[in-house]
Amino acid sequence: QVQLQQWGAGLLKPSETLSLTCGVYGGSFGDDYWSWIRQSPGKGLEWIGEINRSGSSNYNPSLKSRVTISVDTSKNQFSLKLSSVTAADTAVYYCVREPTLWGQGTLVTVSS
Amino acid sequence: DIVMTQTPLSLSVTPGQPASISCKSSQSLLYSDGKTYLYWYLQKPGQSPQLLIYEVSNRFSGVPDRFSGSGSGTDFTLKISRVEAEDVGVYYCMQSIQFPLTFGGGTMVDIK
Numbered sequence: 400q401v402q403l404q405q406w407g408a409g410l411l412k413p414s415e416t417l418s419l420t421c422g423v424y425g426g427s428f429g430d431d432y433w434s435w436i437r438q439s440p441g442k443g444l445e446w447i448g449e450i451n452r453s454g455s456s457n458y459n460p461s462l463k464s465r466v467t468i469s470v471d472t473s474k475n476q477f478s479l480k481l482s483s484v485t486a487a488d489t490a491v492y493y494c495v496r497e498p499t500l501w502g503q504g505t506l507v508t509v510s511s
Numbered sequence: 512d513i514v515m516t517q518t519p520l521s522l523s524v525t526p527g528q529p530a531s532i533s534c535k536s537s538q539s540l541l542y543s544d545g546k547t548y549l550y551w552y553l554q555k556p557g558q559s560p561q562l563l564i565y566e567v568s569n570r571f572s573g574v575p576d577r578f579s580g581s582g583s584g585t586d587f588t589l590k591i592s593r594v595e596a597e598d599v600g601v602y603y604c605m606q607s608i609q610f611p612l613t614f615g616g617g618t619m620v621d622i623k
Contacts, residue, residue, distance in 0.1 A: 443614060443616055444605075445614075446612040457610050460610075461611070498562060499565075501561070
């Protein structure tokens with residue numbers, strides 16, 4: 400039974416870089432795409448981007464200039480970096496094995 | 512972006528009674544491979560979203576058969592044949608035929 404466990408800093412100041420990592424336990428990357436999705440009261444559920452084990456990625460155009468998603472198959476992990484954060488980036492961030500399995504979520508708050 | 516519109520915004524249901532949620536997409540979700548990339552999720556209070564239905568009408572592993580999905584093209588419906596107390600939460604539809612993946616605004620279901 401595959402499980403996702405995510406971690407990273409939960410409190411950031413404006414202009415800093417958000418960094419989250421998701422570990423894949425009990426399975427491998429296979430042929431799936433692995434994504435990051437965030438949820439905020441104001442914007443609902445927002446897909447950030449995805450990556451596969453080969454490193455092929457796709458991003459939401461609205462965030463593309465600030466987002467990097469990477470994969471480390473040797474550690475069974477994939478990661479999200481979002482640069483130049485503002486208060487508008489405050490949200491719960493989820494890692495997801497598309498479309499079936501979501502991580503537990505990480506609340507990231509951006510505040511000075 | 513494909514806009515996903517869910518109705519109603521909220522639903523209050525007597526246990527044992529049926530419930531129905533509509534999801535309309537701004538473009539057809541039928542892909543050239545013959546599949547329609549429409550999914551339904553339930554987010555229970557305090558939890559991550561969990562997949563209920565994939566590709567319009569296929570129940571995910573472990574999902575009770577009181578949940579069913581139907582529709583085609585741009586119009587889709589999730590039905591709960593007999594609502595139980597454990598079905599409370601917010602239901603979301605999602606499309607994955609086109610980047611970025613997009614979600615409906617959600618339908619909150621509670622028990623009368």
